[in-house]
Amino acid sequence: MLDLHGYGPRLLEGAGVTLQLALLSLLLAVVLGLITASAKMSRNWFAHRIATLYTTVIRGVPDLVLMMLLFFGGQIGVNMITDWLYYQFDIDIFININEFIAGVVTIGLIFGAYMGETFRGAFMAVDNGQIEAGKAYGMSNSLVFRRVRFPQMMRHALPGLSNNWMVLLKTTALVSVIGLSDMVRVASEASKATREPFTFMIVVAIIYLLIASVSEWLFARLQKRYNIGYGEAD
Amino acid sequence: MESLLTWLETQLADNSIFTLQTLSHYGAGLTTTVQLVFLSLIIGLIAAVPLAIGRGSRHAWIKWPIFAYTYVFRGTPLLIQLYLIYYGVVFVDGIQETWLWVILEDPFVPALIAFTLNTAAYTTEIFRGAIKSTSKGEIEAARAYGMSPRLTMRRIIIPSAFRRALPAYGNEVIFMLHASAIASVVTIMDLTGAARFVYARYYAPFEAFLFVAAIYLCLTFAILYFFRHLEKKLLAHLQPQTG
Numbered sequence: 001m002l003d004l005h006g007y008g009p010r011l012l013e014g015a016g017v018t019l020q021l022a023l024l025s026l027l028l029a030v031v032l033g034l035i036t037a038s039a040k041m042s043r044n045w046f047a048h049r050i051a052t053l054y055t056t057v058i059r060g061v062p063d064l065v066l067m068m069l070l071f072f073g074g075q076i077g078v079n080m081i082t083d084w085l086y087y088q089f090d091i092d093i094f095i096n097i098n099e100f101i102a103g104v105v106t107i108g109l110i111f112g113a114y115m116g117e118t119f120r121g122a123f124m125a126v127d128n129g130q131i132e133a134g135k136a137y138g139m140s141n142s143l144v145f146r147r148v149r150f151p152q153m154m155r156h157a158l159p160g161l162s163n164n165w166m167v168l169l170k171t172t173a174l175v176s177v178i179g180l181s182d183m184v185r186v187a188s189e190a191s192k193a194t195r196e197p198f199t200f201m202i203v204v205a206i207i208y209l210l211i212a213s214v215s216e217w218l219f220a221r222l223q224k225r226y227n228i229g230y231g232e233a234d
Numbered sequence: 235m236e237s238l239l240t241w242l243e244t245q246l247a248d249n250s251i252f253t254l255q256t257l258s259h260y261g262a263g264l265t266t267t268v269q270l271v272f273l274s275l276i277i278g279l280i281a282a283v284p285l286a287i288g289r290g291s292r293h294a295w296i297k298w299p300i301f302a303y304t305y306v307f308r309g310t311p312l313l314i315q316l317y318l319i320y321y322g323v324v325f326v327d328g329i330q331e332t333w334l335w336v337i338l339e340d341p342f343v344p345a346l347i348a349f350t351l352n353t354a355a356y357t358t359e360i361f362r363g364a365i366k367s368t369s370k371g372e373i374e375a376a377r378a379y380g381m382s383p384r385l386t387m388r389r390i391i392i393p394s395a396f397r398r399a400l401p402a403y404g405n406e407v408i409f410m411l412h413a414s415a416i417a418s419v420v421t422i423m424d425l426t427g428a429a430r431f432v433y434a435r436y437y438a439p440f441e442a443f444l445f446v447a448a449i450y451l452c453l454t455f456a457i458l459y460f461f462r463h464l465e466k467k468l469l470a471h472l473q474p475q476t477g
Contacts, residue, residue, distance in 0.1 A: 057451065059454075060450065060451040060454040060455065061412070061447040061450050061451055061454075062411075062412035062413070062414075062415035062426065062450055063412065063415070064415040064416060064418070064426060065415055065426055065429065065443055065446055065447050065450060066447070068426075068429070068430070068433075068439070068443055069439060069440070069443035069444065069447065072433060072439035072443070073439035073440050073443060076439060076440070077440075166309075170310070170311040170312070171311075172311075173311035173312075173313040173314060174311075174313065174416070176313070177313075177416075177419050184311070184313060184314060184317075187314075187317075188317055188321075191317070191321050191325075192321070195325045196325070197317065197318060197321035197322050197325055198318065198322055201314055201317055201318040201321070201322075202318070204310075204314055205306070205310040205314050205318075208309065208310045208311065208314070209305075209306065209309045209310060212309050
């Protein structure tokens with residue numbers, strides 16, 4: 001049978017880290033994506049430019065390079081700010097950027113750019129007449145967003161969202177490189193210690209496939225829910 | 235060339251990080267990255283064509299293994315695949331004594347194998363989608379001309395599927411370029427490896443990583459431009475007619 005040489009609990013812990021990291025980054029990415037999408041659709045020239053720059057640069061640079069830039073550079077940058085605060089205002093604070101936060105911020109930033117594109121397309125797919133009808137009923141802008149635009153947008157955004165989530169999930173493996181003890185790191189340490197890379201890497205691969213399959217099923221259910229009133233999904 | 239080097243040296247004279255030496259590190263890294271990406275893409279592309287055709291086969295024993303292969307390689311992180319092949323090869327007992335070790339000692343080869351297997355899986359699915367979306371009329375027309383299924387595949391389906399797959403394949407090329415940064419994890423001195431070296435040497439994360447990010451950005455734009463140009467040429471018949 002499968003012999004994990006006592007690494008089983010740590011591997012499970014690592015899987016927990018991976019899941020937490022993925023879910024938190026997803027949350028950040030969705031928020032950033034919504035902001036980016038609205039910035040791109042706004043008539044404000046400056047907001048449009050900034051959002052375009054953000055999505056272009058982020059999508060043109062490897063995830064790992066961004067992660068290292070943020071993790072290695074982030075600490076120095078934060079130190080510079082806290083030093084400056086100390087000399088100027090005598091405020092003594094120390095902020096330590098740990099691997100987990102660096103990971104969540106980087107992955108969130110990267111996928112915020114992809115989500116922005118997904119949401120923009122989805123918002124534009126909502127029929128203008130729907131929004132006008134909402135306004136004609138006397139709904140405020142925020143109410144129109146909450147009751148009309150958002151639910152209908154989600155129907156169009158879900159396939160892209162599910163795609164992004166699958167890629168995001170796989171990207172979390174990179175945090176092992178900057179030192180976070182996710183399941184990939186545990187597996188790689190265990191492989192070196194026991195000289196049995198196949199056992200550990202295959203276990204981790206199976207966990208990834210498992211998470212992917214479960215989320216596929218969840219997304220299919222969500223899609224069904226958001227498709228209510230539209231018959232079968234096309 | 236000589237004068238160019240001296241000119242460059244004077245230009246960089248009061249720069250403590252970007253000396254000729256570090257620039258040559260980046261240069262070597264660029265070569266490694268381009269080699270790694272180009273080779274894996276070419277081999278992956280060649281492998282993907284028969285795999286994509288086999289994926290649509292009527293025989294279960296051809297269809298299902300290919301499906302399992304693409305499912306696993308697309309569903310797990312590339313880093314895991316790289317570790318599996320890299321460590322997997324190194325830790326095989328007695329491999330150090332065989333002739334294979336001469337090739338496998340260099341981490342470039344395991345990385346190339348991992349990248350090739352990964353991109354082949356993605357490319358197979360891209361082609362599969364393109365083949366599936368061939369319009370029925372084209373195939374019926376080929377049949378009506380008396381073409382055998384094999385000839386139809388070669389003359390009708392594959393050429394048009396190639397063209398329809400082009401935009402998605404362009405994305406895959408960019409994805410591969412970005413994924414290749416992972417090679418630095420197994421001690422390969424690619425672009426990211428060079429940046430990590432410069433960072434460690436001078437403790438200058440912004441300079442080291444922003445510079446390499448700019449190079450990657452340029453490469454990405456070059457690929458985008460190349461594919462846009464190719465699409466314009468090869469997909470001209472699909473563009474809306476004007477005038």
